[in-house]
Amino acid sequence: MSDVTNLGVAALRDGIRSGEFSAKEVADAFIVKVSAAKQLNAFIVETPEHALAAAREADAARAAGEVLKPLAGVPIGMKDLFCTKGVQTTAASHMLEGFKPVYESTVSQKLWDAGAGMLGKLNLDQFAMGSSNETSYFGNVISPWRRRDGGNAPLAPGGSSGGSSAAISARLVPAATGTDTGGSIRQPAAFTGISGIKPTYGRCSRWGVVAFASSLDQAGPMARDVRDCAIMLEAMAGFDAKDATSLKLDVPKWEQGLSGDLRGKKIGIPKEYRVDGMPSEIEALWQQGIDWLKDAGAEIVEVSLPHTQYALPAYYIIAPAEASSNLARYDGVRYGQRELPDGANLQDMYAATRAAGFGPEVQRRILIGTYVLSAGFYDAYYTQAQKVRTLIARDFERAWLDCDLLLTPTAPSAAFALGEKSADPLAMYLNDVFTVPSSLAGIPAMSVPGGLDKAGLPLGLQIIGKPLDEQGVLNAGLAIEQRAGFTARPEQWW
Amino acid sequence: MSDYRIKGATGEWEVVIGLEVHAQVTSNAKLFSGAATTFGAEPNTQVSLVDAAMPGMLPVPNRECIRQAVRTGMAIDAQINKWSRFDRKNYFYADLPQGYQISQLYHPLVGEGEVEIDVEGETKTIGVERIHVEQDAGKLMHDQHPTRSYVDLNRSGVALMEIVSKPDMRSPAEAGAYLAKLRSILRYVGSCDGNMDQGSMRADVNVSVRKPGEPFGTRTETKNVNSVRFVMQTVEIEALRQIDVIENGGKIVQETRLFDPDKGETRSMRSKEDAHDYRYFPDPDLLPLELDDDFLDDCRKSLPELPDAKRARYVALGVTPYNASVLTAEVESARFFDALLDAGAKGPAASNWVTSELFGALNRLGKQIEDSPVSATQAAELLGLVAEGTLSNTLAKQVFEIMLETGEDPSKIVEERGLKQTSDTGAIEAEIAKVLDANADKVAEYRSGKDKLFGFFVGQTMKAMAGKANPGVVNDLLKKALDG
Known part of the structure; x- marks a missing residue:
């Protein structure tokens, strides 16, 4: 038998169904891979027993002649932002170190209900705040990718879902959950040569996902290809009465609806995404993407999203504002860390706990958020940012009059070295420039691998769709995938 | 009426x-969680996990709570806002697990309304x-x-x-x-159950003073006052304090205060300077609350007759x-009275009976009207017996006492104990004749002009009739016998 860890979700599912291999064999193979990849630091907690239990159930069901569940026996990785019952859930923060929820997030529960098993909890930027995975309390994840030009500096796997992207690209897991607030699924996917989709806001329940910025947070799958993303998203999405922002809609059969034939589709190219200083390779890849989509039958039109330049500043007001409030619950009273210096009163305990529990980037965003919501500054910052958000959404609505989907680069650069940007928060924030507008508008967007740069590092293309048109996004992603023929993978050095 | 002045x-x-x-x-459940x-x-x-603000927990609005607030708004003739929104009020305290309270600052559910009050016989709209x-x-x-404080989150949320x-x-x-x-x-x-002693209702009392005709003075807010009496005391004590401060050359500071009923004073809690910056902003976990016409119609239809309308009807x-x-x-009293009317009792007599006889008895027994040992149906029957002349008021009181003790129906009591009032003129005339015979001297005095003795003869006759004679008939027959 060939190495099953080279297989994706669809192939594993089909192989287990057909009996080509057992779910146990699959789980064992991935468990070995995970335990041998400690250098990548992709996992905060490994849960082989969880994956094995799901495998036993799948094998037993097959032996009994039952119809297998959609993801029966497929082991996956779970971003450590999803609460998992009885399994430590930290959001990569010291604040929640040792916290074991007594409940299971809706999205993870749906995956277990679909028959999937969990290989472990994946590392991330602390409270999902970051674009490089360097803000994790549990150490940064190291990308399995290395530059081909001799530079051996460890690279960032992107963020915040950096554990997910690294684990998938290193073949430690066939797929993983991610969450995307301003690009946290798409940018790490682009950095590591995998696919990831942020669905329409409200498709996946936020219940049981540690909150960063509630109006933006959206879970989505990350996997090696578009089909696997579609399969995963079908299992993760769906209405949840426990989330007031959840969409009361049936889950489409995305996998069944996959088609790379884009005849009749109009693809918009937003001119405002041609930013200064964008590497020519990214420019070239974008043009290549346009050609692929034309080849798939789509018509290409230039469109304008005039308020794009204001998206990033608006995002870095709204997201920290919500975060400053969402993270107020980590006060050392009921769970997680508590710092109680001698003679401390309640306020002292709050201050000491939060100073020790939150990392610098989280503290920075809490401070920014607190500031922009303060009396006297609220209108100048928060209200203004909300107006910008409305204008951004209107830009997209106007674009949909002229096209069905948009094609852009996912990020303005390939993966950077660890430490390269961490001293300059603004440079780091700029990495989200292409992903943030669609987050503010709450619309579906996906990154698929397009090719490699000169240094041999993956570059991603982003497809943005109308609200609820995940199918259109996936199909355009598939059209690119079919033409890009992206088979590159990191050479194993870990 | 607002001529209340402090000298x-x-x-x-x-x-x-x-x-x-x-x-x-x-x-039955909290505003944003299913907890009891x-x-x-x-x-x-x-x-619930939501009330304890566990990581990843989300609020979901409870429709029943919204319905109750809308109905309340309708009951005070208020503007109901079909579009409203929840905001977060951010502050740290150990009794606030989320670190923010979900409230409505910018777009409340209910807008302007009014409440009519009666004070010393005059009506005023607030x-x-x-x-x-x-x-x-x-x-x-x-x-x-x-050395430690504990927190109970039952009320949280x-x-x-x-x-x-x-x-x-x-x-x-x-x-x-x-x-x-x-x-x-x-x-x-x-x-709302209105149980102020259980904290179901409490008032923050804003008080300021001014010379009549001048603009509003600086106000203070006395927090969490939990009875009507305490609210009245707070107003008076705080007004006197403010006048004292001003007249002694001081200034009123805008601040929150506490009322201490034991000491009969208000005390400063915190001044505006150290007031929190609550950083209100729309709660991103919740969509704006949009109410449709069907929901509002249902709310309106479910409203009972309200106190002012009921009072006018009575x-x-x-x-x-x-x-x-x-x-x-x-x-509860209105409910009892309505039941009494439904059972056929006449308004004026029934209202007198409830406010004097029934309330007196309940007071004596230490019972609430909803636990009255005498049901509205039984009470209506009792009042009916009085109205038709079967029972005198005196007999009715006796029967009522027995009803309170036994819970039996009045007709049964009257029947079994022979407490029926009689209008049998023959029997009454016979007794009158005996009374007049036995008191010939008094009859003579009466006839010579001592009118006041009439009451004596009524009393004697009633006594002879064991209290069961119809007093009207006794009066008529006595007059005839004495004056005739």
């Missing part, structure tokens, strides 16, 4: 009062600025451990309505009447305005 050293002062009433919404809301449960037994819904906080317990009045009240009596009236309306509507039935007010003040 100070520098002249007369007028008091200006506004109330912010926090009323716990009657609902029973009062007095063991600490931390009615706490404006209501708004009603919004919000979460209650938990409760800190400082008496459980020598319970739905409150905050009913904000305009600064329309001008005396302690008006403030008291407003709170009592509001409580009555909430209890009629069923949106007065139209011939009940005195005073009795009508007494009967409608508490929804």
